[in-house]
Every structure is written in structure tokens, then in C-alpha cells.
Amino acid sequence: MFSQYSKTLLVKSSKLSSPKLFTIARPLSTSQVLRARSKDATIPNTSIKVFREITALRQWRHKQMLDYRSVGLVPTMGALHEGHLSLIRMAAKENSSVVVSIYVNPTQFGVHEDLDSYPKTWEKDAEMLRNLDRELAADGGNLGKIAAIFAPTTNEMYPSGRPSQEINGKGSFITITPVGEVLEGASRPTFFRGVATVCMKLFNIVTPEKVYFGQKDVQQTVVIKRMVKDFCMDTQVVVGETRREPDGLALSSRNVYLGTRRRSVATVLSKVLRTAETAYVRGKRSRDELLGPANELARLLMMEQQQLKPEERVQFEMDYVSLADPETMQEVDEVDDTKGGILSGAVKMLPVESPQSGEDLGLANGPPVRLIDNIILKPVTK
Numbered sequence: 001m002f003s004q005y006s007k008t009l010l011v012k013s014s015k016l017s018s019p020k021l022f023t024i025a026r027p028l029s030t031s032q033v034l035r036a037r038s039k040d041a042t043i044p045n046t047s048i049k050v051f052r053e054i055t056a057l058r059q060w061r062h063k064q065m066l067d068y069r070s071v072g073l074v075p076t077m078g079a080l081h082e083g084h085l086s087l088i089r090m091a092a093k094e095n096s097s098v099v100v101s102i103y104v105n106p107t108q109f110g111v112h113e114d115l116d117s118y119p120k121t122w123e124k125d126a127e128m129l130r131n132l133d134r135e136l137a138a139d140g141g142n143l144g145k146i147a148a149i150f151a152p153t154t155n156e157m158y159p160s161g162r163p164s165q166e167i168n169g170k171g172s173f174i175t176i177t178p179v180g181e182v183l184e185g186a187s188r189p190t191f192f193r194g195v196a197t198v199c200m201k202l203f204n205i206v207t208p209e210k211v212y213f214g215q216k217d218v219q220q221t222v223v224i225k226r227m228v229k230d231f232c233m234d235t236q237v238v239v240g241e242t243r244r245e246p247d248g249l250a251l252s253s254r255n256v257y258l259g260t261r262r263r264s265v266a267t268v269l270s271k272v273l274r275t276a277e278t279a280y281v282r283g284k285r286s287r288d289e290l291l292g293p294a295n296e297l298a299r300l301l302m303m304e305q306q307q308l309k310p311e312e313r314v315q316f317e318m319d320y321v322s323l324a325d326p327e328t329m330q331e332v333d334e335v336d337d338t339k340g341g342i343l344s345g346a347v348k349m350l351p352v353e354s355p356q357s358g359e360d361l362g363l364a365n366g367p368p369v370r371l372i373d374n375i376i377l378k379p380v381t382k
């Protein structure tokens with residue numbers, strides 16, 4: 001724990017021969033402690049500040065405002081990858097100071113979900129941010145740089161105590177319905193309540209001019225846009241495109257759970273969605289014409305796996321394949337050319353059968369992994 005006494009005084013006191021001098025150490029006020037900490041904490045060899053308390057971050061934020069520096073926020077749960085970095089790059093182009101939040105928010109995880117095993121890679125994250133900081137400094141096309149990481153504790157984020165993760169749990173929540181109830185919200189009933197609640201907190205703490213979210217979590221972007229609109233929040237939501245592996249798999253912090261065998265089949269969802277997109281590009285508009293061939297491909301890929309030996313195959317379950325309205329996420333029977341649509345899906349990759357000795361099963365021994373992906377069908381102007 002951080003001491004309530006100043007570092008300097010503690011160092012001195014530990015070297016003291018006279019106990020009398022020890023009594024000179026005075027408790028610092030909370031704001032002095034926070035100021036001391038915010039001054040000290042940076043990612044080594046960078047000027048990127050690391051804030052763990054709201055008060056210190058707010059002091060820093062206030063200074064940005066006085067200096068007419070715009071602030072962009074990139075909310076993350078850490079375990080950074082190129083998808084996160086692409087959002088930070090966007091934010092650095094458009095803002096003087098970029099804040100990256102790293103916080104694994106418990107309230108968006110269902111009670112039986114992977115909160116405990118969620119990857120935490122602070123050292124690697126710091127290294128990636130250090131490298132990106134250098135890259136941004138060398139690129140003259142940016143307005144700003146990564147100025148701060150906000151990595152709060154749960155006590156800090158939930159000052160009245162962490163609310164229950166149960167569906168009927170009590171607490172101070174933001175709920176955005178009906179858009180947060182369908183698709184991901186139907187499979188994970190407390191997910192968007194947790195996301196909207198933590199994002200409301202982050203936006204209140206950082207007061208960013210702009211916030212950056214990835215299209216990979218498309219329904220999340222729709223929920224956040226709706227929250228900003230309906231709560232009259234003074235920030236602009238910017239969405240960055242989905243970054244993918246060369247074979248089409250959307251980058252995701254959860255991919256590390258897959259292991260080699262499941263990784264080779266994990267492209268099933270992107271292939272299924274591409275099939276529907278191809279039909280759209282060819283002029284098809286009805287639900288059956290778009291989702292029919294996509295669902296058929298999912299069935300064939302599943303059968304292909306089932307015909308393999310247990311020690312070779314990968315079993316998966318398609319949770320949903322959706323064709324939805326881009327503003328409401330409600331299912332549509334026909335794509336309206338003036339609005340376009342959103343193709344999205346979720347697949348559950350089941351743990352491998354008959355694991356072989358020495359087989360790479362992935363993080364936490366390869367639990368079930370739920371992957372999501374989507375494609376935006378752009379409006380067509382005639």
C-alpha cells in the first residue's frame with residue numbers, strides 16, 4: 001500500500017539513529033500524497049504518466065484544459081494488441097493528449113464468465129505503449145501523444161463498493177435498452193449494463209473531447225453512442241475499424257485462450273460473415289438471401305470438423321448470426337439501401353477433446369472461448 005507519509009520522510013526516518021527525529025514525520029494530506037504519486041509514476045523511459053487515483057488524474061486533466069490541450073480517451077481492459085494500438089494512433093492524430101484506460105471491469109462479466117482468468121499483461125502493455133510512444137514521436141503527422149494511462153483499482157471505480165454481477169444485483173447502474181438487450185446483451189445479460197456504467201464513470205473522470213472504440217465490438221459502439229446522446233454527454237464517439245490477423249481472425253485479447261488447434265478453426269465466424277457480405281455486394285437484400293448461405297457454410301464447417309478424429313477436431317457452437325439495423329441493432333428482414341446494415345455473430349469454441357501430451361491448449365488450459373465479429377454493410381447511394 002502507498003504510505004500516508006511522504007517518501008522522503010520515510011527514507012530519512014529509516015536511516016535515523018535518533019527516534020526523536022522519527023516523530024518529526026508528519027502525515028501528508030490525501031491530496032499531497034496523490035500529487036506526490038502522480039509526479040513520480042510514469043512508464044519507465046517515457047513521459048507517459050500512470051494514474052491510479054481519480055483525484056490525481058483530475059488535477060492533470062484540469063491542467064490540460066488550462067493549457068488548451070484536447071484530450072482523447074481510449075478505454076481498454078489491457079492485454080493490448082494491434083487493435084488497441086490502432087485506436088491510440090487515431091486518438092493521437094486528433095488530440096493533444098491521449099489517455100489510455102486499462103481496467104478489467106468486473107461488473108461487465110457475468111458470474112460464470114472469465115473475470116478471474118482474463119489476461120493481465122501489464123509489463124507487456126507498458127512495453128507496447130513505450131514503443132508506440134516512440135513511433136508517434138517520430139511521425140510528424142500527429143497532433144499529440146500518449147500522455148497518460150489511467151489504471152484504477154476497483155475501490156476507486158466503485159467507491160460505494162463493487163456492485164453484484166448478478167442480473168438482479170443492486171447498485172448504481174447505467175442501462176441502455178432495448179439496444180443493450182439483444183444479441184450480445186441476450187447472451188450476456190449484465191454485459192452492457194457493466195460496460196455503460198464503467199464508461200459513464202471513465203467519461204466523467206477523464207472528460208475527454210473524444211472517445212475511441214473498436215468496430216470489433218460493434219454493439220458496444222452503438223450502446224455507447226446512444227448513452228452519449230441520451231445523457232447529453234459532451235464527447236464525440238469515434239469508431240476505429242477492426243484489425244485482423246492475416247487469415248481474417250479479428251484481433252481480440254481473448255484469442256490467447258484458443259491454443260493452436262482451435263486457433264486454426266477460429267476463422268469460421270469471419271468466413272460465415274464474409275459469405276453474407278458477398279451476397280450483399282452482389283445485390284441481395286433479403287435476410288434469407290444474406291443469412292441463408294452464411295448459415296449453410298457454418299453447418300458445412302461444423303460437419304467437416306465432426307468427421308475428424310476427436311484428437312484432431314474442434315467443436316464449436318454458433319451462438320447467433322445476425323442481420324440488424326445499424327442504429328438499433330434490431331433484426332431486419334431486408335436491408336434498407338439508405339441505412340445499410342450490420343452483419344454480426346458470436347461463436348463459442350469448445351474446449352478441445354482428447355488433448356495430446358504437450359499440446360498448446362491456450363491460456364488457462366483452453367476454456368470455452370466466445371468470439372465475436374461483424375461486418376458493416378454500407379448504405380448504397382443510387
Ligand SMILES: Nc1ncnc2c1ncn2[C@@H]1O[C@H](COP(=O)(O)OP(=O)(O)OP(=O)(O)O)[C@@H](O)[C@H]1O
Pocket residue numbers: 075076077078082083084086087212213214215216217240241242243244250251252253254255
Ligand atoms: N481487433 C480489433 N480492432 C480494433 N479495435 C479493437 C479490436 N479488438 C478490440 N478492439 C477495441 O479495443 C477496445 C478495448 O477492447 P478490449 O480491451 O476489450 O479488447 P478486446 O480484444 O476486445 O478484448 P476481448 O477479447 O475481451 O473482447 C474496445 O473499444 C474494442 O472494441
Ligand SMILES: CC(C)(CO)[C@@H](O)C(=O)[O-]
Pocket residue numbers: 075076077103105108195198199217220
Ligand atoms: C469499453 C471497455 C473498456 C469497458 O470496460 C470494454 O468493454 C472493452 O474493452 O471493450
Ligand code: BAL
Pocket residue numbers: 077108109217
Ligand atoms: N471487448 C469487450 C469486453 C468484454 O468482452 O468483456
